[in-house]
Every structure is written in structure tokens, then in C-alpha cells.
Amino acid sequence: MTKPVIIVGASMGGLRAAEALRRFGYAGPITVIGEEHHAPYNRPPLSKEVLAAEVSHEAVAFPQRESTADVNWVLGTRVESADLEHGTVTDSEGETHAYGTLIIATGLRPKRLEVQNAELIGRHAVRTLDDAIGLRKDLKPGARVVVLGAGFIGCEVAATARKLGCEVTVVAPGSHPITRPLGVELAKELQRRHEAMGVKFVMKTSVTDLVGTTAVEGVVLDSGEIILCDVLVEAIGSHTNTEWLEGNDLELSNGVLTDNDMRAVKTSGEAWPNVFAIGDVARFANPLFDDEARRVEHWNIPTDTAKRVAQVFAGQTQGPFAPIPSFWSDQYDIHILAYGLLALADEVKLVAGDIQGECVFGYYREGKMVGVCGIGMRTTVMGYRKEFELK
Amino acid sequence: MTIKIEVDMTKCQHYGQCVFEAPDIFRLNADDKLEYTAEADDSELANVEAAIDVCPMQAIFIVK
Numbered sequence: 001m002t003k004p005v006i007i008v009g010a011s012m013g014g015l016r017a018a019e020a021l022r023r024f025g026y027a028g029p030i031t032v033i034g035e036e037h038h039a040p041y042n043r044p045p046l047s048k049e050v051l052a053a054e055v056s057h058e059a060v061a062f063p064q065r066e067s068t069a070d071v072n073w074v075l076g077t078r079v080e081s082a083d084l085e086h087g088t089v090t091d092s093e094g095e096t097h098a099y100g101t102l103i104i105a106t107g108l109r110p111k112r113l114e115v116q117n118a119e120l121i122g123r124h125a126v127r128t129l130d131d132a133i134g135l136r137k138d139l140k141p142g143a144r145v146v147v148l149g150a151g152f153i154g155c156e157v158a159a160t161a162r163k164l165g166c167e168v169t170v171v172a173p174g175s176h177p178i179t180r181p182l183g184v185e186l187a188k189e190l191q192r193r194h195e196a197m198g199v200k201f202v203m204k205t206s207v208t209d210l211v212g213t214t215a216v217e218g219v220v221l222d223s224g225e226i227i228l229c230d231v232l233v234e235a236i237g238s239h240t241n242t243e244w245l246e247g248n249d250l251e252l253s254n255g256v257l258t259d260n261d262m263r264a265v266k267t268s269g270e271a272w273p274n275v276f277a278i279g280d281v282a283r284f285a286n287p288l289f290d291d292e293a294r295r296v297e298h299w300n301i302p303t304d305t306a307k308r309v310a311q312v313f314a315g316q317t318q319g320p321f322a323p324i325p326s327f328w329s330d331q332y333d334i335h336i337l338a339y340g341l342l343a344l345a346d347e348v349k350l351v352a353g354d355i356q357g358e359c360v361f362g363y364y365r366e367g368k369m370v371g372v373c374g375i376g377m378r379t380t381v382m383g384y385r386k387e388f389e390l391k
Numbered sequence: 392m393t394i395k396i397e398v399d400m401t402k403c404q405h406y407g408q409c410v411f412e413a414p415d416i417f418r419l420n421a422d423d424k425l426e427y428t429a430e431a432d433d434s435e436l437a438n439v440e441a442a443i444d445v446c447p448m449q450a451i452f453i454v455k
Binding site for chain 2: 016023042044060062063065299300303326328330335337376377378379382385
């Protein structure tokens with residue numbers, strides 16, 4: 001019997017890998033093993049629509065395509081370990097699965113605040129559908145919400161909670177929200193717009209402890225000040241889910257290092273021929289920018305990296321893999337669209353529009369554009385996209 | 392044979408990602424709003440599926 005392709009991780013990356021394998025002609029067995037009970041669904045609505053209304057799994061689930069009807073989905077099952085030398089993974093039920101090819105798509109899990117009284121209820125993170133449904137119950141009008149972290153997820157949750165009538169305070173260590181990667185000027189403007197909607201910001205501040213006996217009642221700041229709250233949302237970054245891969249010959253510092261074909265790299269630098277990593281958990285160099293390997297947590301990366309793996313698997317690659325990173329964010333009526341790796345920039349400048357209205361910023365490294373980001377002005381932003389195509 | 396395409400305009404935020412995947416089907420007009428051709432030849436299926444995949448709002452559907 002042919003050993004299957006086993007995909008570990010049943011989110012967007014796992015689904016897209018299965019679809020792409022079929023699209024590029026692989027007709028053999030595919031097993032996808034994932035920890036969540038839900039079939040693959042789209043995560044971006046979790047910080048917006050799913051919090052704002054009674055949105056079910058059905059509304060965010062990816063449509064199932066006929067080509068993947070025969071894929072064996074093993075959901076609600078966590079893979080605990082892998083033995084790459086012998087080509088097996090072992091799950092939480094104790095079952096060992098042999099693979100011909102392994103695709104690692106285990107993504108990220110949220111970092112949580114490390115405090116002494118960590119057992120309080122009312123603490124939330126937003127990564128899974130169940131997380132978002134749990135938070136939604138607590139976002140009642142008038143509820144005092146502290147959002148810890150001022151990145152994209154923190155800002156989106158703050159905007160949604162504010163729209164629901166919550167009293168929202170964002171607490172974060174940076175100077176302004178999403179300074180990285182947006183740059184200070186755009187970040188200041190974003191803060192101004194949030195403040196105009198009634199969100200408070202306590203920046204350059206961290207939380208040292210929580211107040212409360214059974215439920216969270218407040219956060220203790222490093223200044224000693226206390227902010228009382230009913231709900232705490234922790235949006236302070238992520239950990240890569242790679243513990244299950246330890247003990248194998250893999251480079252696992254900050255995700256799974258891969259080569260340009262998304263093959264997992266051994267500590268010797270040689271790549272495993274039949275082990276790939278995709279999505280948030282993969283760290284790879286993108287020749288559009290340079291030869292430094294980075295993890296890119298943008299929504300397009302699972303789809304792009306899955307397609308690359310399927311092409312490699314089918315022997316149908318054409319040229320180097322150089323996906324154009326793209327992201328978007330919706331906060332109130334602010335619609336941000338960006339291409340490139342903005343965080344690489346040493347210079348950021350307004351290239352079109354008016355910062356208080358619709359605008360486009362260009363991001364440059366040593367004079368070469370590495371990113372573009374707009375509020376509105378879609379056609380202008382899209383016009384810059386070709387700057388990132390591999391020449 | 393043809394395929395029928397539908398965009399849920401209550402979901403669409405006009406991000407225009409579909410335009411890169413299926414330029415003969417999707418476009419942004421002068422006001423940066425999405426416009427699309429609702430019926431296309433079968434040969435567009437792969438492009439439209441790619442557009443479905445990249446739609447941030449998951450607002451594009453092929454109608455059976």
C-alpha cells in the first residue's frame with residue numbers, strides 16, 4: 001500500500017496543501033490531522049465578524065471542493081511527536097501513522113501573559129473559532145475591556161469591542177499601535193482614529209499582574225497603576241507549534257527552517273527530501289527581498305507555500321519561489337491593504353493622498369521599495385504591487 | 392460549458408486580490424469598487440478558483 005501524504009495541521013494551510021496536491025496531479029492517499037474539532041475555517045473574521053454577531057462555523061468554514069472529497073480528515077487529534085528517520089508521526093490517541101511525505105502546517109498558538117494568578121476567568125486570546133465565540137459572550141455593552149497588545153489583532157479586537165459599546169483600553173509596550181510594520185507616522189494616525197472612536201491607549205507600558213479572585217477585575221501596570229476591567233484580551237504575539245518535532249534533525253529556532261522549495265532543513269543545512277513546512281510556522285528566505293529566512297504571518301502565505309509544495313511534489317516548479325506578501329486589516333471604516341515586507345524599511349514616506357483621509361505610504365530599504373500600504377486608494381496600492389514581482 | 396460566478400457584495404471589501412488571479416472576470420472601477428462578469432467559459436475555472444482562494448473576505452462563489 002502506498003504510504004500517504006500526511007499533513008499535520010488542519011487549518012487553511014493544511015486544506016490548501018491537500019487541494020494543491022490534487023490540482024497538480026497527485027491522486028494518492030492524503031491524511032490531514034488537526035487538533036481543532038472544526039473543519040478548516042477562515043481566521044481573519046474571528047477578530048471582527050465573529051465577535052460582532054452570532055457567526056457560526058458554517059459562515060467561516062472554507063468550502064469543500066470535490067477534488068479533496070477523499071481526503072482522510074482526522075480532527076480533534078493532536079500530533080504529539082514525529083520520527084522523521086522512520087517516517088512516522090504519533091498522535092494523542094497513541095496511534096502511529098506512517099507517511100511517505102510529511103507536510104508540517106501546525107501554525108501558531110497565542111502567547112499568554114505569565115502572571116502568578118493566571119487562573120482567573122475573563123481572560124481571552126483570539127486564535128481559534130472557540131476562542132472568538134468565548135470572547136463574544138463577554139463583550140457586552142458597557143463592559144470594561146483591556147486589550148493587551150497593539151498589533152493587528154489587538155487593534156481589530158479593540159475596534160470591534162468599541163463598536164459593540166464596550167469601554168476599551170489598549171495597553172502595549174510600543175509607542176503607538178502597529179508601529180511595526182506600519183511605521184511611526186501611519187501608526188500615530190491609526191491611534192488618532194481609534195481615540196476619536198473612544199478607545200484609550202496606555203502605551204510604553206506592560207502588565208505585571210492581574211487583580212481578581214475568581215474573575216479578572218483589573219490589570220496591574222509596571223507603573224503600579226491599576227486599570228479595572230471585566231474582560232482581558234491578550235494579543236501579545238504567538239509561539240510556533242513545533243514542540244512535536246523536537247528530537248529530530250531539524251532547525252527549529254523560530255519555526256521550521258525550509259529551503260526555497262519549502263523542504264524542512266536539517267541542522268547540517270541539507271533538506272529532508274520528503275518533509276515540507278508551510279504557512280505561519282515555516283521560515284524561509286524570499287528572493288524578492290534577500291537571503292534571510294523569515295516567518296511571514298500573512299494570510300496569503302499558507303496558500304502560496306502550499307501551492308509551492310504541490311508544484312515541487314509534482315516536479316512542476318518554474319523558477320524560484322518568491323511570493324508577494326500581502327495583508328489587509330479592517331478597523332471601523334479603516335481598510336488597510338499592503339504588499340511587501342514593510343518591516344524591512346529604513347525609510348517610510350507618503351506617496352499619495354492625505355494622511356487624515358485616504359493615503360498610501362511607500363516603504364524603502366536603501367532606496368528600493370520593499371513595501372506599500374494604503375488606507376483606501378486600492379487601485380493606487382495595487383499599482384505598486386508590480387514593484388515586488390521578481391525581475 | 393460555462394460557469395456562473397457570484398460575489399456576496401455584503402461581504403466584499405473591494406480589496407481587489409481577485410483581480411490579479413482572474414483579470415478577465417474581476418476588476419476595480421474608477422471608484423475602487425469591485426465589478427465582475429457573472430458568467431464565464433469553463434476555461435476560467437482554475438483562475439476563478441484561485442480568486443476564491445485569495446479573497447480576504449471569502450466572498451466569491453461558483454454557483455452550481
